[in-house]
Amino acid sequence: MKSKKLSTNVKRILTVITTTTLLLTTILTPGVTVLASAQSKDLPDFSPSNGTLRNVMYYGDWSIWGGQGNFYPSGIPADQLTHLNFAFLDFDANGNLIFTDKDAAVGAPVGMAEVQWGAANAGILSALQELRAANPNLRIGVSIGGWSKSGDFSTVAANPGTRARFVENVMKFIKYTNMDFVDIDWEYPALPRQADKVDNQNDEGTPLATAADKENYILLLQDLKNALNIQGEQLDRTYELSVAIPASKSQLEAGVDIPRLFQTVDFANIMTYDLHGAWDSVSGHHTGLYTNPNDPNAGSGLSVDASVSYLLSKGAPSNKIVIGSAFYTRGWEKVSMGSNPATPGLFGEAQVCTQDADQTPSRGAANEAPLKSGEGGRRSGVWNYGSLQKLKAAYPGLKEYWDDAAKAPYLYDTNTGAFFTYDNQRSIREKAAYVLNHNLGGMISWAASGDAVTSNPSKKDELTKTIKDALFGTGALPEYEIGKASIDASVTVTPYSDQASKGFEITIKNNAAKNETGEVLSLVELAGETIKLPKIYIKTKSGANFSSGGYGSGTVTNVNGIGVADLATVYDNQTIGQGSSCTFKLATTGPATLEDIISIELSQRIIKSGSEISRQVLYGDDTTNPDPGDNAKPVISGAGNITIKVGDIFNPLTGVTAMDEEDGNLTSAITVSGTVDTSREGTYTLIYSVTDSKNATTTISRIITVEADNPTNDTYDPNKVYVKGDIVVYNGKTYICNWWTLGENPETSAAWSLQVTPNPDGSSDYIPGHAYLGGDLVSYNGSIYEAQWWTTSVPGSDASWKLISN
Known part of the structure; x- marks a missing residue:
């Protein structure tokens, strides 16, 4: 979201006051809540x-x-x-x-x-x-x-x-x-x-x-x-x-x-989707509202309700929690009937009977898109909700079932074992009711x-x-007051009179200039700072009617005493690029004098028949008579969060500046609350504040992290070839090489095994991100898990782990 500059034609009364005050307090004000900056601005209430x-x-x-x-x-x-x-x-x-x-x-x-x-x-x-x-x-x-x-x-x-x-x-x-x-x-x-x-x-x-x-x-x-x-x-x-x-x-x-x-x-x-899929050896709901107690993985908490309950237990405010709905399926190719005749196929054993694009054995059903390595090369049973009829044609024995415990539908073929999980209108309504009953913040959809x-x-x-x-009900959604960015444009108006007509010669100048580098920013800057499909609205004291004064003005109409020139009906004037201008004439039935003009406005559109994406005054009204009370808040720069080492010299004002549109440089007026103890590790919060001459205040918080400057004894060299049995130290931990390798990260690659002291039960404490092999035992959150195959996932989060004991 980057955008256009505000109009430079809005003239403001600048009062420059030099302030020499500098206050650096040493104690964080009691009761200060460290949140994002500028919290004084009224935010919409989404509760x-x-x-x-x-x-x-x-x-x-x-x-x-x-x-x-x-x-x-x-x-x-x-x-x-x-x-x-x-x-x-x-x-x-x-x-x-x-x-x-x-x-x-x-x-x-x-x-x-x-x-x-x-x-x-x-x-x-x-x-x-x-x-x-x-x-x-x-x-x-x-x-x-x-x-x-x-x-x-x-x-x-x-x-x-x-x-x-x-x-x-x-x-x-x-x-x-x-x-x-x-x-x-x-x-x-x-x-x-x-x-x-x-x-x-x-x-x-x-x-x-x-x-x-x-x-x-x-x-x-x-x-x-x-x-x-x-x-x-x-x-x-x-x-x-x-x-x-x-x-x-x-x-x-x-x-x-x-x-x-x-x-x-x-x-x-x-x-709250992709909770189960072809990576699991047992079928289940990929976006279920509740956990069915018959689910063999019920303890993993893979449902909407389980996730929401956990977030609430950790202090998340309910009105900021937005739960997910899935507009697609996930599926297994061949699943057994399961243990409950009322819900056939649900929690059934899934066979490894298919192959991914790279010939890896798979449990997954066919996707809607053709299987292609590099572009959907895993069989996952993914079909759009809007393609359910195509899915049923591809798997003609599918029948829809409803799991009332989970409040979730699924499709199952009792003959072939094909199984697909998804959301439908019924499950969506159940989720929406859950949102309302639990005062949640809404729903997202993928x-x-x-x-x-x-x-x-x-x-x-x-x-x-x-x-x-x-x-929300069946009525229209509430409307928001959404800011519309203005473009940096100006207008020159010159009265004219000739034998054919009298009126105004008008030049619209796009004052924007190319500043960005890099593909993304340069392209969106160009699009954002180009005047697109412009219209001009001209209002006069006399209520005059306007008509075209020649090429360039486009289609001219008069609506409620305002002349409207659709410049975009002329091909050359469909856009006004950075640094470019557009000149045209409008003939008037009123006086051809600047005194008769009340205002000239410029609007933009994306398509000719579309709504205006912006509309701004270029001439008259507030552009010539600014409101003295129109005051912009100061802007604090250079106060981003940083990490320093124990013993470093730190000055909270180094590199920090404050600028104000009316008052200019207010750096010397910045106040800072809070302390940073550079002699010990920790996370410290500083509050920066500055107030301009009209009492507009900007306040931001800054996090300073002080960490130990620990010397490393690492011996691992990413440019060196290692063979089986080689031992290295990486990030302070010792690893032994399992086979020939070059440049593979010891923390994440199966080519390396972490040397750890095992627990009395033969397990080792779980290390996030470490690659475990099939048969490895790890201790995590008080439980013992066994890796079923090579995995870097969190124990208990997927089928690559088997719970051994609690």
């Missing part, structure tokens, strides 16, 4: 008690291509949603943003009439702005990361400088794309995973994940929230921060500081392209509308 819940949808950028039936943003039932996530945006280890699909994001016309490839109004990012303009109930945002693009979170979050660069880039992105929120989808902190190139050739995995991610995740979120609040103050809009977090207790324990996360974010989307068409063939809305109606 269920006031009738405002969330219906959150994810939209994948791959949806526009043939594999998803060319499902364009216009097919999303936006009137049924409160939040719409663009998924996904990637980034590198340096914090630079990367498109996962540049053509989808900013290149393709995505079904919009008269939009050309590569135009400033092309791509999903433009189409989402059009959706939001037409549906004031909707907020649009960007989801960063995802299952296959979370590999660099650990590196970025661990380094204060890289983290600051990442946050700055995200702020620019949401500004240029005129978005309303940021969603962080880190899958998953502190849980290392090798990339699965068979299923997705672009999968990064999370090989660098460590236990430190748990703390760094919070620091990243705090930095993002601070930046969102500061930018929101600057642009006079309220931004939100959301996260997508895992549902299982073990994954949450490993990587999420639940109280601090919920203290920081506006809401958290709980990924994903828009998976829904089914109902009465309107151009919309996929069956489950989306079911959620909306169950949460």
